[in-house]
Amino acid sequence: MNRATPQAGPAVAVFTQLLSSTRRGARLARLLTVTELLSWEVPRDLAERAELVVAELAANAVLHGHVPGRCFRLALTHDRAADRLVVEVTDARGESKPRLPAPDAGPDTDVGAEPLRTGGHGLTLVTALADHWECVPHPPGGKTVRAVLTYPAAGA
Numbered sequence: 001m002n003r004a005t006p007q008a009g010p011a012v013a014v015f016t017q018l019l020s021s022t023r024r025g026a027r028l029a030r031l032l033t034v035t036e037l038l039s040w041e042v043p044r045d046l047a048e049r050a051e052l053v054v055a056e057l058a059a060n061a062v063l064h065g066h067v068p069g070r071c072f073r074l075a076l077t078h079d080r081a082a083d084r085l086v087v088e089v090t091d092a093r094g095e096s097k098p099r100l101p102a103p104d105a106g107p108d109t110d111v112g113a114e115p116l117r118t119g120g121h122g123l124t125l126v127t128a129l130a131d132h133w134e135c136v137p138h139p140p141g142g143k144t145v146r147a148v149l150t151y152p153a154a155g156a
Contacts, residue, residue: 011079011080011081012077012078012079012080013036013040013076013077013078013080014075014076014077014078015032015036015074015075015076015077016073016074016075016076017029017032017073017074018071018072018073019058019071019072019073019074020071021061021062021065021066021067021070021071021072021091021092022062023062025058025062025071025072026055026058026059026061026062029054029055029058029072029074029089030051030054030055030058032074033050033051033054033074033076033087034047034051036076037050037051037076037078037085040078042078042085042151043151045151045152046083046085046149046150046151049129049130049149050076050085050087050149052125052129053087053125053126053129053130053147053149054074054087054089056122056123056125056126057087057089057122057126057145057147058072058074058089059122060089060098060122060123060145061089061090061091061145064091064093064096064098065091065092065093065096065142065143066091066092066093067091067092067093070091070092072089072090072091072092073088073089073090073091074087074088074089075087075088075089075090076088082150083150083151083152084148084149084150084151085148085149085150085151086146086147086148086149087130087146087147087148087149088144088145088146088147089144089145090138090142090143090144090145091142091143092141092142093141093142093143094137094138094141094142094143095141096143097135097143098123098135098145099123100123100124100127126147129147129149130147130148130149131148131149131150132147132148133145133146133147133148134146
């Protein structure tokens with residue numbers, strides 16, 4: 001009697017997409033990430049962390065890496081065997097390197113002090129959600145911000 005043997009999906013799943021360097025493109029990057037990760041059946045915790053990381057990196061690519069007429073690239077690589085997801089966002093402005101904001105000295109209570117900033121903390125969030133992130137050159141003149149997320153989360 002012949003029986004079909006179950007075939008596991010590929011050990012490594014890859015998704016890559018060029019997106020317009022607009023707010024709509026950044027939103028689409030997040031939505032595409034969620035759709036792909038659901039189709040790959042990644043653990044929910046990993047998918048939720050990846051969604052937030054992609055949202056921040058795509059927003060940064062649009063806000064700080066925008067060059068008129070150039071797109072940004074989203075790449076996702078899921079290695080099932082290693083329970084690891086690599087998120088890469090590539091933009092066209094290699095001279096604009098991402099930096100973590102300076103640590104806050106605490107709440108400002110002085111009269112006339114600068115109001116608390118409402119932005120600029122995206123990479124702090126990426127640092128908290130990803131196991132590791134880095135910025136590498138992407139020739140000829142761009143950069144790729146790469147974040148590695150594992151399941152379970154490191155330190156969990």
